[in-house]
Amino acid sequence: MRVVVADDSLLTRAGVAYLLNQSGYTVAAEVDDARALLAAVHAERPDLVVVDIRMPPTHTDEGLVAAERIRSEHPRIGVLVLSQYVEPAYAMRLLRDHPERVGYLLKERVFDQAILVDALRRLADGETVIDPTIVARLLGRRRAKDPLAALTGREREVLALIAEGLSNKAVAARLIITERTVEAHVAQVFGKLELLDDPASHRRVLAVLAFIRSGRPQDGHA
Amino acid sequence: MPVIPLAARLALPLAAVAYGFATVHAVGPTSIHAGIPGAVLTLVTAGCLFAGGAVSRRASAAYAAGLCWLAPVWVAGEAAPSWVRSAAMVAIPFLLPALAHLMLRRPPIIAYVIMALLTVSHALVYDPFYDPACWRICGSDNLFLAFPAPAAAWWLTTCLAAFTVVFGVIVTTRALDTLRRMTPVARGVSGLVLLPGAVATGISALYGTALLFGPAERPGHPLYLAIFLAQAAALTCLAAADAWTTVAGWLRRSAVGRLADDLGSVSLQTALARVTGDPSLTVAYWLPRYDRYVDARGVEVPTTPKPGQTATSIVRDGQPVVVVAHDPGGRELTERIGPAARLAIDNERLRAEVLAQIADLRASRARVVAAGDDARRRLERDLHDGAQQRLLAVAFELRMAEDAAVDVVLQALEELRELAHGIFPVILEETGIEGALWSLAVRAPVAVELSDLPEARFPPPVERAVYLVTDSAIKAATGPLAVSVETPADLLVLRVTGAVPGLPGHLGDRVGALGGRLTATGGHIRVEIPIDGTRLGRGDE
Numbered sequence: 162m163r164v165v166v167a168d169d170s171l172l173t174r175a176g177v178a179y180l181l182n183q184s185g186y187t188v189a190a191e192v193d194d195a196r197a198l199l200a201a202v203h204a205e206r207p208d209l210v211v212v213d214i215r216m217p218p219t220h221t222d223e224g225l226v227a228a229e230r231i232r233s234e235h236p237r238i239g240v241l242v243l244s245q246y247v248e249p250a251y252a253m254r255l256l257r258d259h260p261e262r263v264g265y266l267l268k269e270r271v272f273d274q275a276i277l278v279d280a281l282r283r284l285a286d287g288e289t290v291i292d293p294t295i296v297a298r299l300l301g302r303r304r305a306k307d308p309l310a311a312l313t314g315r316e317r318e319v320l321a322l323i324a325e326g327l328s329n330k331a332v333a334a335r336l337i338i339t340e341r342t343v344e345a346h347v348a349q350v351f352g353k354l355e356l357l358d359d360p361a362s363h364r365r366v367l368a369v370l371a372f373i374r375s376g377r378p379q380d381g382h383a
Numbered sequence: 384m385p386v387i388p389l390a391a392r393l394a395l396p397l398a399a400v401a402y403g404f405a406t407v408h409a410v411g412p413t414s415i416h417a418g419i420p421g422a423v424l425t426l427v428t429a430g431c432l433f434a435g436g437a438v439s440r441r442a443s444a445a446y447a448a449g450l451c452w453l454a455p456v457w458v459a460g461e462a463a464p465s466w467v468r469s470a471a472m473v474a475i476p477f478l479l480p481a482l483a484h485l486m487l488r489r490p491p492i493i494a495y496v497i498m499a500l501l502t503v504s505h506a507l508v509y510d511p512f513y514d515p516a517c518w519r520i521c522g523s524d525n526l527f528l529a530f531p532a533p534a535a536a537w538w539l540t541t542c543l544a545a546f547t548v549v550f551g552v553i554v555t556t557r558a559l560d561t562l563r564r565m566t567p568v569a570r571g572v573s574g575l576v577l578l579p580g581a582v583a584t585g586i587s588a589l590y591g592t593a594l595l596f597g598p599a600e601r602p603g604h605p606l607y608l609a610i611f612l613a614q615a616a617a618l619t620c621l622a623a624a625d626a627w628t629t630v631a632g633w634l635r636r637s638a639v640g641r642l643a644d645d646l647g648s649v650s651l652q653t654a655l656a657r658v659t660g661d662p663s664l665t666v667a668y669w670l671p672r673y674d675r676y677v678d679a680r681g682v683e684v685p686t687t688p689k690p691g692q693t694a695t696s697i698v699r700d701g702q703p704v705v706v707v708a709h710d711p712g713g714r715e716l717t718e719r720i721g722p723a724a725r726l727a728i729d730n731e732r733l734r735a736e737v738l739a740q741i742a743d744l745r746a747s748r749a750r751v752v753a754a755g756d757d758a759r760r761r762l763e764r765d766l767h768d769g770a771q772q773r774l775l776a777v778a779f780e781l782r783m784a785e786d787a788a789v790d791v792v793l794q795a796l797e798e799l800r801e802l803a804h805g806i807f808p809v810i811l812e813e814t815g816i817e818g819a820l821w822s823l824a825v826r827a828p829v830a831v832e833l834s835d836l837p838e839a840r841f842p843p844p845v846e847r848a849v850y851l852v853t854d855s856a857i858k859a860a861t862g863p864l865a866v867s868v869e870t871p872a873d874l875l876v877l878r879v880t881g882a883v884p885g886l887p888g889h890l891g892d893r894v895g896a897l898g899g900r901l902t903a904t905g906g907h908i909r910v911e912i913p914i915d916g917t918r919l920g921r922g923d924e
Contacts, residue, residue: 170768172776220764222813245771245800248810249825250818269796272779298825305830305863374821375833 162285163189165205167198167224168213168243176272177211177243184278193217195227202231207238209281211271214244214251225255232259239284243268249295253370256289260363264290264326289326289366296324299373308376311353319346324369354378465524469506473527476502476543479587483554485625486580487561494550501546505539508532515599544594551588555581566663566691569710575628579620586614642727650679651727655707663692664709668732669702670739676706679731681738697728704728748896749844756807756847763807771799801826811850815840816868819850824866827857829881834867841875845912848893849877852901852910855890856883873915875899879908 164186168174171193178188186209190201194217202210210231214224228240239262242255252265262284270292271277280290300309300321309317322332329347333340350356356368356378372378480494510531511517511524558581562574590610597606645654652666667676667684678684688694688708697705705728774796781789804810804822811819817836824831840846853866856879864881886903894901899912 170772170775172772172779176776176779215767220768221809245767245775246804246810247800248814248818248822250810250814250821254814254818268775269778269793272775272782302825303827303830303863305832374825 162209162281163187163205163207164209164211164281165190165192165198165201165207166211167192167195167201167216167227168211169193169216170213173213173243173268177277180272180274180277181211184274186281195223198227199230202235202238206235209284210238210240211281212240212242213268214242214246222251225251228255228263229258232263236262238262239281240264241266241271241280241284241290243271247292247294247298249299249370249374252291252295253367253374256291256367256370260289260367261287262289265295266290266292267294270294283326283331286328287363288328288331289363291324291326291366291370293321293325296321296370296373299324299370302374304376306376308354309373312350316346316350316353319343320350320369320373323347323350323365324373326366466526468524469526472509472525473502473506476547479547479551479554479584482580482584482587482621483550485621486558486577486584487554491550491554497546498543501539501543503527505536505543508539509536541595544591547591548588548595551584551591555585555588558584564691566710569691573628573711575624576621579617579624583614583617583621586610586617590614651731652679654727655709659709661710663689664707666731667706667708668728668735669704669706670732670736671702672736673739673743677735677739679735681735681740681742683739704732745896745898748892752844752893752896756844759807763803763809766799766803766806771796771803774799808850808854811846812843816846816849819846820853820866820868823850823854823857827860827864829857829860830863831857832863832865834865836868837870839870841914844893844897845875845914848890848897848899848912849875849910851893852877852886852890852908853879855886856881856908859883859885870914873913875910875912875914877908877910877912880906882906883908 162185164181166174166177166181166188168177174191174193178191181188189205189207192198192201195212198210198212201207210228212224212228214222216223224242224244228242231238231240236259241264242251243266244251245268247267255263255265264280264284266276266280271280283290300317309320312320318336319332322335327335329343330340333343336343354372356365356372359365368378476498477495480491480498483491483494506525506527507529508531509525510528510533513531513533514536558577562570562577562581565574590607593606593610601607642654642658645657649657650666652664655666656662656664665678665684667678667686669676675683676686686706691710692708693711695707695709696703697707774792778789778792778796781792804826808819808822810822815838817838820833820836824833841849849868856864856866860881860883862882864879864883866880867878869876869878883903883906886901886908891901894910894912897912899910902909
């Protein structure tokens with residue numbers, strides 16, 4: 162597996178590259194801005210890209226823009242966006258147009274080798290990766306009326322893992338239950354929440370995130 | 384307006400008409416003099432109108448031109464007494480300077496003096512008896528004759544003709560040049576006089592040229608006949624135009640009287656533009672405290688009038704009060720505005736001053752707010768690029784060393800992240816109101832219900848105001864809140880409903896700096912910000 166790492170902070174870039182080398186990945190290129198990243202992707206055709214959301218010149222959302230561009234130009238390349246912001250809006254923006262093979266993780270989390278490797282493996286498999294902190298924050302937010310009140314504890318767990326981007330198979334492995342049980346749970350959850358999305362499609366991550374954020378099915382995604 | 388007894392104002396035109404008819408009767412109806420009655424009547428009547436009006440210097444010029452035009456008739460008139468004919472002979476050359484006086488509105492003193500010297504000298508030496516070119520009455524009845532000197536008289540006649548040519552050409556050129564540089568409105572007012580005037584002075588120059596080169600003057604000669612008829616036509620037009628300008632001026636002046644009524648419903652500028660028929664007219668108020676001119680809305684305006692416009696100041700107690708930039712044709716009128724619209728001027732000026740103060744305050748508030756935002760943005764960036772990056776590096780090292788202290792550092796990172804978010808919400812700049820308000824709602828310690836939010840982008844200060852009001856309301860809230868953002872017709876309305884005891888005062892400044900309004904009454908916060916078509920498109924595309 163060949164990876165391009167893009168971050169203007171030398172510490173993060175070197176740290177991620179070190180972990181990748183340790184885990185048997187090949188770091189094809191290390192770059193420090195979005196333009197160099199696009200050039201490197203074009204030249205190296207890597208399998209994966211790890212990119213910081215905030216890079217020169219404006220230090221705003223260059224990484225996110227570059228990620229969207231790579232996803233639309235090279236659908237085979239998985240993109241993991243690193244961020245210091247616990248902002249569901251960024252994650253949802255990333256998922257909106259290209260719901261597969263994208264990930265949004267907090268920077269400090271990828272320094273955990275297991276988490277980084279797991280995320281990259283899931284991206285390579287065509288899954289989606291959303292930082293658990295974001296999902297936890299959305300699920301934990303104060304509400305006047307809890308839209309998830311009708312769900313059982315197990316169903317809530319399944320819903321959270323789906324929001325993190327796990328496939329049914331991965332959920333089954335995580336919860337140590339059978340995939341068929343997971344499928345039943347998912348169908349139950351989608352029915353209770355009146356989510357019309359196909360429980361098997363890639364778009365379900367965004368639909369679930371939008372639902373647990375606002376407490377109602379989102380227009381245009383239902 | 385000067386008070387002139389009605390009798391005198393009626394008597395003057397009547398006298399003029401009588402004078403014209405007497406002249407025509409004295410000479411007798413011939414084809415040559417067919418143009419005379421019209422020219423005389425109108426020119427002299429115009430003079431009389433001026434006498435009744437305000438511009439006496441122009442009245443005298445009009446009288447003089449009319450009399451000079453009649454002079455040749457009197458010289459040739461058999462029935463006239465010799466003193467009349469002698470005086471008329473001296474008067475003839477003054478037609479040209481009198482016309483110049485009428486047209487160019489400045490007495491051509493040098494021309495008057497030169498003409499006087501030439502024509503008086505000529506009268507002293509000219510004996511019609513010795514003049515081979517004399518026509519109709521050629522007896523020795525020049526009363527001014529001191530010593531007959533035919534050679535000197537001929538020489539002086541030539542000088543008179545030459546000066547007529549030179550001065551005629553100068554006046555005609557200047558008149559045409561003035562006409563060319565006028566704005567269309569001015570051309571419609573003063574240009575009416577200038578054009579026939581230029582033709583008349585041009586013909587005078589032609590007459591002088593004919594005398595210099597051509598045959599001696601014979602009334603029946605086709606050249607002189609043509610010159611005479613053309614001159615009569617031009618003068619008739621000139622007189623008619625001048626009379627019309629005067630009458631129109633009167634009409635406008637009486638309209639000034641109605642100005643007071645108009646001013647109740649429209650601005651001074653609109654009322655004046657309507658009354659003067661000059662749509663380019665602008666009114667600027669002088670604000671001594673601010674050392675600048677502003678329009679009725681309090682917006683600073685340049686002090687120099689636009690090309691082709693004239694500026695008239697209305698001065699009170701030695702201080703300028705108002706400057707009216709208008710078409711040159713409207714000067715006399717503008718000078719009269721002062722007293723007529725004093726109250727309106729004072730009212731509008733006060734209002735303009737207040738509006739200018741408000742605009743200044745708003746600009747200064749906006750600057751203060753922007754400076755604060757810049758400082759917070761820098762601080763957030765410093766935190767992100769400095770402290771947060773270093774903590775990340777420390778966390779990495781500790782994790783590599785499998786040190787348990789990594790959890791402490793991660794906790795510090797978490798706290799630092801929330802601190803940076805509170806200092807400046809990066810999410811707002813990148814995703815707009817929708818993403819940023821959701822971010823607030825998700826973090827909120829109380830339940831926050833958000834209605835459908837606009838995904839459109841708005842100018843950054845507008846988005847920031849909406850964000851900060853919501854943020855402050857959430858921080859101060861003691862119970863659940865409902866937040867909605869709507870954008871009905873050029874307005875952004877933020878509503879926050881719920882238990883919010885109070886909001887910081889600086890939020891009002893922020894909203895006020897955008898020309899908006901923040902009201903908070905019993906559990907309802909409402910922010911209105913004008914956005915007049917400045918939304919910038921969808922935020923996520």
